[in-house]
Amino acid sequence: MIIGHLPSGYILARHLPPLPLVMGAAILGGVFPDFDMIWFYLVDDRAVHHHRYWVHIPAFWSTVCAVTMPLIYTFARQLFLPAVTFFVAVMMHCVLDTVAGGILWHWPFSNEFTHFMTIPSRYDNWIWNFVLHPVFGLELLIWGWALWLWKNR
Ligand SMILES: [Zn+2]
Numbered sequence: 363m364i365i366g367h368l369p370s371g372y373i374l375a376r377h378l379p380p381l382p383l384v385m386g387a388a389i390l391g392g393v394f395p396d397f398d399m400i401w402f403y404l405v406d407d408r409a410v411h412h413h414r415y416w417v418h419i420p421a422f423w424s425t426v427c428a429v430t431m432p433l434i435y436t437f438a439r440q441l442f443l444p445a446v447t448f449f450v451a452v453m454m455h456c457v458l459d460t461v462a463g464g465i466l467w468h469w470p471f472s473n474e475f476t477h478f479m480t481i482p483s484r485y486d487n488w489i490w491n492f493v494l495h496p497v498f499g500l501e502l503l504i505w506g507w508a509l510w511l512w513k514n515r
Contacts, residue, residue, distance in 0.1 A: 363458040364492055366501035367392045369508030370458060371451045376511045383444035391451025395459070413459065413475065419466050420456050423449060458504075462497050 371392025375385040395417040402412040416422045427449045434445045456465045464475030481491050492498060 363455075363461060363463065363501060364489070364498075366458055366504040367396060367455050369505050370454050372508045373504070373511060374451055374454060375447065376515070378447060379443070381443055383441070384447050387444035387448040388451045391448035392455055394448075394452055395455045411464075413464055414466065414473075418456065418459065419469050420453065421466075421469050423452050423456075461500065462492065462495070 368389060369392075371389040372385070374392070375388035378384050378388070396412075398412045398415040398417045401415065402408060402410075412418065431442075431445065431449075435442050456467075459465050460467070460476055461478050462481050464477040466473065467476040468474065479497060481495050481497065483491055485491050485494070
């Protein structure tokens, strides 16, 4: 998924109570795993697929969630719903990346990516392979849904 993560966070937040921080947590969680692109391009020189970094691995987030949520619930209960929203949005990011990009859903038991479909490599620049594939319509649908929600808020 290339452009659908940000509006997916917005859609998530629009289906939750309009409490402080929920919208921001949903949008941040929706895009947060892709902040690894900074490391991918500027430090790692694209040596490892960025979906192998910890921010794209569901087992990592499940562990972080299992450790932090009881603490947040106990010591900062006002942040509980935003924190849950953040983790749900991160998992939505992983699900959306599973459509065509591949996610390590079975890590640490397997290092194989799980993906719903493989995008054929037809163009030199990888982004055209995604943008000109019918699956990009899903991203446009997500944007359309988010814009419809925004217009009817
Ligand atoms: Zn991603």
